[in-house]
Amino acid sequence: MLGTLAQCEFSLGKTLMVYDMNLREMENYGTIYSNIEQNITSAHEKIAECKKEIQRAKRVRKNRQEYDALAKVIQNHPNRHETLKQLEALDKELQQLSNIKENVDAKLELRKKQFHVLLSTIQELQQTLENDEKLDTDENNQQSPSGSAE
Secondary structure, eight states: EEEEEEEEHHHHHHHHHHHHHHHHHHHHHHHHHHHHHHHHHHHHHHHHHHHHHHHHHHHHHHHHHHHHHHHHHHSSOHHHHHHHHHHHHHOOOOOHHHHHHHHHHHHHHHHHHHHHHHHHHHHHHHHHHHHHHHHHHHHHHHHHHHHHHH
């Protein structure tokens, strides 16, 4: 009976040990479960941060592409110094052309006046010639009747 009792005690000790081991395993699994939960939460946070970082990176990339496109457009245009030189040259040319136009307009006006004077003079000369012819004709007519009457 002592052997049976020893066997029962041994069996009871073994069962208690298994029970304790199961409790420790339960605690260990609980700890592992909470670690896994923390890791999952941490992973979700990292994923959210990575998504934000990706959005920032996309925005930076888009800005760089826009910057590069604008830089290419700007490179195609002459710089400010050259543009100002061209503008000054065009202003000078415009001023010269304006002066030439004023001179041409003044000459044209002078020529118009001269032409008008010329036309007036021609008209006066024609009138004078017509008057002279009338006078000559009248004189001839007056001399002819008196010369034929004699």
